[in-house]
Amino acid sequence: MDTFLAINDSINSFIWGPIMLFLLLGTGLYLSIRAGFIQFSHFGHMLKATFGSLFKGKGRDAEGNNISPFQAVSTALASTVGTGNIVGVATAISIGGPGAVFWMWISALIGMMTKYSEIVLAVKYRETNAKGEYVGGPMYYLKNGVGAKMPGLGKVLGVIFAIFAALACFGIGNMTQGNSIASSMESTFGISPMVSGIVVAIIVAVVIIGGIKSIARVTEMIVPFMAAFYIIFSLIILVIHAGELPTALIDIFKGAFNPDSVLGGGAGVAVMTAVRMGFARGVFSNEAGLGSAPIAHAASSQKDPVKQGLWGIFEVFVDTILICTMTALVILTATDADGSFFWQGGEYAGAALTLKAFEVGLPGIIGSVGLTIGLLLFALSTMLGWSYYGEKAWEYLFRNNEAVRKVVVMIFRIVYVVAVPIGATGGLEFVWGVADTLNGCMAVPNLIGVLLLSGVVLAETKRYFTDLKKDKLQ
Numbered sequence: 001m002d003t004f005l006a007i008n009d010s011i012n013s014f015i016w017g018p019i020m021l022f023l024l025l026g027t028g029l030y031l032s033i034r035a036g037f038i039q040f041s042h043f044g045h046m047l048k049a050t051f052g053s054l055f056k057g058k059g060r061d062a063e064g065n066n067i068s069p070f071q072a073v074s075t076a077l078a079s080t081v082g083t084g085n086i087v088g089v090a091t092a093i094s095i096g097g098p099g100a101v102f103w104m105w106i107s108a109l110i111g112m113m114t115k116y117s118e119i120v121l122a123v124k125y126r127e128t129n130a131k132g133e134y135v136g137g138p139m140y141y142l143k144n145g146v147g148a149k150m151p152g153l154g155k156v157l158g159v160i161f162a163i164f165a166a167l168a169c170f171g172i173g174n175m176t177q178g179n180s181i182a183s184s185m186e187s188t189f190g191i192s193p194m195v196s197g198i199v200v201a202i203i204v205a206v207v208i209i210g211g212i213k214s215i216a217r218v219t220e221m222i223v224p225f226m227a228a229f230y231i232i233f234s235l236i237i238l239v240i241h242a243g244e245l246p247t248a249l250i251d252i253f254k255g256a257f258n259p260d261s262v263l264g265g266g267a268g269v270a271v272m273t274a275v276r277m278g279f280a281r282g283v284f285s286n287e288a289g290l291g292s293a294p295i296a297h298a299a300s301s302q303k304d305p306v307k308q309g310l311w312g313i314f315e316v317f318v319d320t321i322l323i324c325t326m327t328a329l330v331i332l333t334a335t336d337a338d339g340s341f342f343w344q345g346g347e348y349a350g351a352a353l354t355l356k357a358f359e360v361g362l363p364g365i366i367g368s369v370g371l372t373i374g375l376l377l378f379a380l381s382t383m384l385g386w387s388y389y390g391e392k393a394w395e396y397l398f399r400n401n402e403a404v405r406k407v408v409v410m411i412f413r414i415v416y417v418v419a420v421p422i423g424a425t426g427g428l429e430f431v432w433g434v435a436d437t438l439n440g441c442m443a444v445p446n447l448i449g450v451l452l453l454s455g456v457v458l459a460e461t462k463r464y465f466t467d468l469k470k471d472k473l474q
Contacts, residue, residue, distance in 0.1 A: 008433050015440030021279050024289040027447050028110035031117050031454060035461050039112040039313050042465070049307060050314040066134050071216035072300035073311040076293035078219040079173065079385030080319050081227065082378050083180045084285040086371070087351045089327040094349040096277030098248070099255025101328045103278025104285075108320035111288030115312035117450050117457045121145060122294035123305040124456060129395075130402060133212065136298025137389075138291035138446040139165075139396045145453045157445040159397065161291060164442045166393035171435020173386020174416060175423025177379035180351075182424035187355075188365075188372040197424025200380060205417040208387045212299050215384050226377035227318060233370045234326035237361030241333040244341075248332035286319040290439060291446030295389050306464035331357040387416055 014020065032039065039046070054070060067075070092100040118138070125144040126136025139158040147154025181200055182193035207218050238245060259274050287293055293315065302308040334342045334357035342348055348356050358367035394412050398405040450457075 005433060008437055012433060012437045012440070015437055015443075016280055016284075018276065020440060020443065021276065021283065023447055024114070024283050024443060025107060025110055025279060027289060027451060028112075028114040030451070031457065032110060032113040034454065034458055035113065037113075038461065038465075039109065039116070043313075045468070046310045046313050049310050066132075066301040067212060067216040067299050068220075069300045069302045069308055069311060071220045072297045072302075072308065073315055074219040074223040075212070075216050075296040075299075075385050075388060076311075077223045077227070077315055077318060077385075078381035079292060079296070079389065080285065080287045080315065080382075081223070081323060082177060082285075082382035083375065084281065085319065085323045085378060086327055086354050086375055087180075088281045088285055089324050090331055090353040090357075091350050092277040092281040093328065093331055093343050094353060096274040097255045097259045098251040098328075098332055098343075099253075099257070099259050099271070099274035100278035100281065101252045101325070101332075102256035103275045104282040104320060104324060104328075105278075107279045107282030108286055108288075108316050108324075111283065111286055111320075112313045112316045114450065115286070115288040115293060115316050116309040117454070118289075118291060118294040118446070119297040119312040120305040120309040120457050120460050121450065121453055122298040123300065123302065123308050124460065126298040134299050134301075135392060135395070137295035137392060138442075138449055139393070140298070141294075141453060142445060142449045145456065146449050149452070154449075157448060161442060161445040162393045162396045164438050164445075165292070165295075165389055166397065168435055168438035168442060169386045169390030169393070170416065170419050172439045173389065174383055174419050175426075176435060177382050178420045178423035179426070181376055181379045183351075184372045184375045188368050193425045194421060197421030200383070200424065201417050201420035203380065204383050204387065204420055205413075207384055208391075208413055208416070211391075212388055215388050216299075219381055219384060222377060222381050226374065226381065227323060229377070230374045231322060231326055233374065234330050237330050237358070237367070238326075238333065241335075241361060244333035244335060245329065248329055251332060252328075282320055282324070284439075285324055286316045288316055289447055289450075290443045292386075292389050292442065295392050296385065304464065305460050309460075327354060330354075330361055333357075334360045336360075383420070387413075390416065 050073070089101075089104070092104060096103075121141040122136040122138075125141035126134050127140060127144070129135050139162045142154050142158035142161060145154070146157065178197055178200055179193075182196040185191040185196045186193055207214055256274060256278075257271060259271060283289060293312065297308050297311065300308050331343055331353060332341065336342060342356050342360065343353060355368060355371060358371040361367050362370065391409055391412055394408050395405055398408045
């Protein structure tokens with residue numbers, strides 16, 4: 001086991017190391033430049049076409065066995081908004097200082113274009129299954145898009161991606177989330193991890209048995225509530241501690257380029273550490289480039305690839321710019337009785353740092369209870385979203401035999417549910433390590449596909465905004 005963990009750590013160091021982060025961010029920057037940075041130049045239109053459309057009664061309309069555009073983004077957000085938004089941000093600050101938050105923002109602004117491109121391709125190259133449902137994601141645009149140019153490569157990359165996704169869902173989307181829920185419920189309310197695991201497993205089983213329609217209906221209700229709850233809860237803390245907010249913002253910008261000026265002489269945190277931690281936690285949180293979210297977006301009844309792709313920009317904005325920023329600011333404004341900041345002492349890190357910040361933000365049990373509720377909703381929704389990703393990956397691997405496919409899906413759902421209490425009650429160092437590696441491995445075939453099909457993304461983007469301009473002129 002020790003040998004296996006050592007090998008996995010070596011692979012993980014490469015997967016989430018400078019080369020992979022450069023590839024992830026380089027892809028987003030390349031696409032942004034070629035598309036004219038539409039995530040900035042058309043940000044207003046994106047908000048109008050996504051969030052704004054909901055107020056006009058649009059975006060919630062489903063068709064046949066498919067889900068609505070809003071249900072698709074809710075399912076995707078359910079998966080991306082998870083423990084990384086709470087624990088991951090604290091880890092970035094603990095290691096890279098406040099400056100890591102700045103680079104997390106940069107990774108999100110660039111990642112918006114990557115996520116947009118993935119979704120455009122997912123809708124463009126999706127297929128319809130035997131039940132009349134749209135199915136898609138990286139495995140399909142690798143097979144149908146890249147495969148049209150290079151059949152052998154496209155087919156192989158599609159299978160590789162599906163294998164990584166089929167396995168990763170049990171770790172990053174299931175057992176680790178169940179463990180986070182159980183740990184927080186035990187520390188806050190004294191509930192046994194086994195009890196928490198069984199209750200959550202029952203909830204997951206009831207929801208996923210109905211497939212994407214059931215998952216989408218639940219996430220459509222949970223995601224807006226949990227995002228609003230967490231943002232408002234955090235804002236209350238920031239209003240109470242408004243006096244520390246200017247210092248926190250100054251530390252973020254100063255720390256991005258000169259960490260030691262914030263951490264104090266001799267701290268030895270290099271700029272590259274802040275950059276690496278900010279980029280890594282940003283990518284890990286919003287999953288831009290990993291290829292997971294496009295699987296959910298492909299199930300949307302939206303016909304236009306670009307219209308659904310705009311929801312991808314919105315998704316990264318909510319996940320990282322809004323929710324991760326709330327976590328970061330609450331942490332950076334939390335002070336001890338003597339006025340010193342908790343993040344500076346080195347006594348707290350990761351989940352402990354976030355929990356302490358919320359406890360100080362709202363004294364008594366209010367802060368810890370609020371954070372526990374947020375963590376519960378984040379982790380539960382992640383389980384539901386990733387169950388769909390895993391199911392579609394297994395379906396893809398056995399798509400050529402309908403009878404076998406049905407059996408595999410049934411077995412997958414049973415195992416997925418059983419894994420929840422196992423994760424809730426077990427030590428997860430091994431699972432975290434392997435899941436993190438598999439999650440990163442998904443990005444390799446996906447980014448190859450996105451880069452090879454970048455011309456398709458640009459053509460669809462040009463077509464959409466040209467038509468939009470014509471409509472405005474008429």
